[in-house]
Amino acid sequence: MSIGKRLRYLRGSVRLPDYAERYGVSKSTLSRYEKGQNLPDAEFIAAVCDAHNICPGWLIADKCWKNKAPLQLDESAGAVAAADDFALLGFLRQYLLGLNTDLNALLVTRVQGDAMAPTLPAGSLAVIRRQECQRGDDGLYAIASAEKLGIRRLQWLVDGTLRVKTDNPGYEDQSLTAAQAGQLELVGRVIWTGQTQF
Incomplete structure (x- = not known):
């Protein structure tokens, strides 16, 4: 159908x-x-x-890619980019096909909150490529802990320290030791963002 x-x-x-x-x-x-x-x-x-x-x-x-246990937003923990629906939206079809990538490796999430504003205002969309998780390569990543998913700017320093940064100066950045950084679950790298509100 x-x-x-x-x-x-x-x-x-x-x-x-x-x-x-x-x-x-x-x-x-x-x-x-x-x-x-x-x-x-x-x-x-x-x-x-x-x-x-x-x-x-x-x-x-005709396929439901919704996560069986959707990640829930925890405002108090600052996880402001929630994966409330891991569905691939059709308006990105041509763009994503042009990337020559496996569509099954992509997630789409809607941003909630303002920790990543102005780069990712509330309501904007982010496409995440799950297979692109090269530690040491700075950029925007989706990170997970327990039942939370957040989008943060990651910066690896030469001593192994990882800086987990927000783009909104009203939020505190975090620094993780090399050991702590090794425990961080990288869901994937953000490869596209769009300020479309539903």
Whole structure:
């Protein structure tokens, strides 16, 4: 079943013009989506999935890539980039295919909170490549501890110390010893960000 047929299934008995109006598109646009003539954009996919309480992976590819135990945001611990849905969103399809990478190795998360602002404001998206976790290579990474996931700027020093940094000066940076850094779970490197709010 194609994405268009899944959209038609979700619409059910609702009239096409009414369904289109509900999600802010024209009836001709929705008709093209359902016929497979055009792919829906990220905002449309997000709105439909939120309204129907479904995993975007199902709508996009008939597969639900949602983590069985989603990582929960813990504001008090400063883990402000939460992986509330590990679904690959369709609007990145062409870009990601151009990277010549395994799409199964990618995660998409929505940022909550402002620890990484202005680079990653609340509501922005981050694409994480799980296979790209070379320790010693500075950059933006998704890191995990217990049931929390956060995005931080990592900087390795020559003595093995790791600096875990936020971009917001209102938050404290952390320094980890080489031993502590070795215990840090790197989920993957951030390879794309976008300031799209749902």
